[in-house]
Amino acid sequence: MNFILDHYNYWIVVFLMMTGFYIVITANNLVKKIVGLNVFQTSVFILYISEAKVSGGTAPIVTEGATLYSNPLPHVLILTAIVVGVAVTAVGLALIVRIKRAYGTVEENEFKKMDDAI
Amino acid sequence: MLEQHLAALPILLPLIAAPIALILGRSSFSWAFATLISACACLFAWQLLDLALANGVISYEVGGWPPPWGIELRVDAANAFVLLAVSALSTLVLLYSKDSIEKEIEASKHTLYYTAHLLCFAGLSGILLTGDAFNLFVFLEISSLATYTMVSLASDRRSLIAAFRYLVMGTIGATFILIGVGLLYMSTGTLNMLDLANRIDIAESGRTINTGLAFIMVGVSIKLALFPLHMWLPSAYTYAPSAVTAFLASTATKVAVYVMIRFIFTVFGVDHVFGSMGMDLILMALAIVAIFKCSYKATVQSDVKTVLAYSSVAQIGYMILGISLVSATGLMAGLIHIFNHALMKGALFMAVGAVFYRVGSVDITAFRGLGKQMPLTMAAFTIAGLSIIGVPLTVGFVSKWYLVTAALEQNQWIVAALVLGGSLLAVIYIGRILEAAYFQERPDSQNTTEIKEVPWLMLAPMWALVLANIYFGVDTSLTTEAASSAAEWLFQNNEMPLGNQAEAK
Numbered sequence: 001m002n003f004i005l006d007h008y009n010y011w012i013v014v015f016l017m018m019t020g021f022y023i024v025i026t027a028n029n030l031v032k033k034i035v036g037l038n039v040f041q042t043s044v045f046i047l048y049i050s051e052a053k054v055s056g057g058t059a060p061i062v063t064e065g066a067t068l069y070s071n072p073l074p075h076v077l078i079l080t081a082i083v084v085g086v087a088v089t090a091v092g093l094a095l096i097v098r099i100k101r102a103y104g105t106v107e108e109n110e111f112k113k114m115d116d117a118i
Numbered sequence: 119m120l121e122q123h124l125a126a127l128p129i130l131l132p133l134i135a136a137p138i139a140l141i142l143g144r145s146s147f148s149w150a151f152a153t154l155i156s157a158c159a160c161l162f163a164w165q166l167l168d169l170a171l172a173n174g175v176i177s178y179e180v181g182g183w184p185p186p187w188g189i190e191l192r193v194d195a196a197n198a199f200v201l202l203a204v205s206a207l208s209t210l211v212l213l214y215s216k217d218s219i220e221k222e223i224e225a226s227k228h229t230l231y232y233t234a235h236l237l238c239f240a241g242l243s244g245i246l247l248t249g250d251a252f253n254l255f256v257f258l259e260i261s262s263l264a265t266y267t268m269v270s271l272a273s274d275r276r277s278l279i280a281a282f283r284y285l286v287m288g289t290i291g292a293t294f295i296l297i298g299v300g301l302l303y304m305s306t307g308t309l310n311m312l313d314l315a316n317r318i319d320i321a322e323s324g325r326t327i328n329t330g331l332a333f334i335m336v337g338v339s340i341k342l343a344l345f346p347l348h349m350w351l352p353s354a355y356t357y358a359p360s361a362v363t364a365f366l367a368s369t370a371t372k373v374a375v376y377v378m379i380r381f382i383f384t385v386f387g388v389d390h391v392f393g394s395m396g397m398d399l400i401l402m403a404l405a406i407v408a409i410f411k412c413s414y415k416a417t418v419q420s421d422v423k424t425v426l427a428y429s430s431v432a433q434i435g436y437m438i439l440g441i442s443l444v445s446a447t448g449l450m451a452g453l454i455h456i457f458n459h460a461l462m463k464g465a466l467f468m469a470v471g472a473v474f475y476r477v478g479s480v481d482i483t484a485f486r487g488l489g490k491q492m493p494l495t496m497a498a499f500t501i502a503g504l505s506i507i508g509v510p511l512t513v514g515f516v517s518k519w520y521l522v523t524a525a526l527e528q529n530q531w532i533v534a535a536l537v538l539g540g541s542l543l544a545v546i547y548i549g550r551i552l553e554a555a556y557f558q559e560r561p562d563s564q565n566t567t568e569i570k571e572v573p574w575l576m577l578a579p580m581w582a583l584v585l586a587n588i589y590f591g592v593d594t595s596l597t598t599e600a601a602s603s604a605a606e607w608l609f610q611n612n613e614m615p616l617g618n619q620a621e622a623k
Binding site: 021024030033037040044047048051071074077081084087088091092095096098099102103111115 | 252255259263275276278279282286289290292293300304307
């Protein structure tokens with residue numbers, strides 16, 4: 001029991017990761033797929049942030065009396081990864097807009113049928 | 119000044135040039151500009167390979183922060199060799215694309231195409247040169263995002279869906295790599311690849327490291343389209359504009375193969391990945407299945423672009439097979455095949471693009487009788503096709519020769535036989551197309567007078583690749599020297615993991 005409680009943030013990561021992954025695989029609507037992809041990526045952000053915490057450490061700002069700091073590097077990395085995630089979402093949504101214009105639908109099974117008909 | 123920053127230039131030049139190409143506005147201006155930049159980058163890559171072969175390692179501190187704190191660019195024979203192939207292909211494809219994209223991309227999007235191409239090239243150079251695991255992820259995403267855009271530029275609406283699927287698969291792959299890097303950082307506290315290699319202590323926190331290894335391997339396998347994670351590749355290659363396919367098929371997956379080599383040999387170490395984790399068996403089995411399943415798939419497709427796309431997955435199988443043989447010769451065969459496959463697939467897809475330019479279709483029926491109508495294009499296709507099969511005097515023979523030698527060195531007779539068996543399937547799928555081109559008459563219903571040879575700007579890069587196919591097939595000194603010194607370097611680096619090589623600056 002303690003093992004689960006002590007690492008609760010990692011359980012959240014695993015739960016979010018699997019949820020996002022499941023949505024990406026099963027969703028029929030392309031926008032939902034992008035949402036799933038975002039949830040999946042967000043879980044990784046939490047993973048990085050969790051590993052940055054040094055138990056007993058304060059915020060990484062040099063002040064008197066503090067000797068133990070949390071690691072600021074993963075936060076910086078995740079800022080970059082968030083930017084990457086936003087870019088992926090933007091490209092994905094732009095593609096969805098063009099798919100909607102070309103096919104008139106964003107449901108995967110519907111445009112699959114339309115392409116088979118050609 | 120220039121000498122000092124040489125390692126950063128192949129990344130910086132196209133990255134800075136990309137927005138300028140967009141601002142130039144006119145299609146022909148941005149074409150000339152992009153080609154010039156790519157040619158300059160190719161020249162720098164040549165110099166880097168020269169320096170790397172002479173001095174060993176070139177280390178460049180980005181922003182003046184010394185590694186392992188700052189980001190390091192690290193050039194050795196292995197990545198300089200792949201970089202040269204990528205930048206040369208990029209230049210040739212850009213030359214070719216001026217006429218080719220006229221037919222396949224709307225005029226208003228031409229500048230966007232050149233911008234995306236330069237961004238993709240910058241990302242690929244970055245992946246190759248960086249010595250930092252997180253930086254590698256960022257460059258991977260830069261090149262991938264540009265790739266999704268380029269695939270979706272085609273006027274066929276199915277390219278949109280192909281691009282979207284590629285985006286979903288590619289993002290999952292990149293995120294897997296990100297998770298793996300995060301797990302490595304968790305247990306080592308560093309992101310620099312050499313530093314990682316020194317600090318990975320399997321005995322201490324084996325499970326975290328091994329989970330990281332698994333995530334990175336699966337992520338990279340998606341990116342390089344290793345069977346059975348290749349499902350995004352055939353549709354993306356089929357529906358993308360021909361110039362884009364020629365560029366992607368010859369560079370993007372090859373760079374991912376390089377990433378796999380780097381992680382196995384530099385970061386985790388051969389002993390760990392192949393010795394205690396038994397990864398060589400998994401990779402070998404998947405590679406052999408890829409060779410046969412996808413070569414077979416290639417023989418039953420009717421769209422020639424799809425045939426070549428499946429053939430690409432099979433050829434990636436050969437590269438992975440070379441790596442999985444766990445010997446310097448095997449690795450060398452893999453590296454040579456990265457270079458050689460870029461030459462042959464580039465030429466093949468350019469020839470197919472030329473057929474689309476004149477005939478307007480790439481179905482196998484469209485190839486009927488083209489041997490007479492487009493003799494130069496079909497001759498190029500024939501020679502590059504023979505190279506895929508592995509006929510002597512072409513580069514394909516050189517790669518297969520080293521691959522079979524590597525297999526025989528280890529007494530893997532069955533593997534050697536399977537490599538040769540895979541070539542027989544290549545005879546079938548290339549032969550089908552050649553048969554249609556040379557031995558079938560053009561149907562009378564189609565207007566045959568309009569079909570003639572393509573503009574010289576399309577023929578020249580195609581034939582440059584074909585001649586390179588023959589040149590490097592006869593005179594193998596450059597490729598084998600670079601590949602063998604790269605393979606030896608990677609292996610020797612492995613045996614003394616303290617990694618205090620003399621660093622040339």
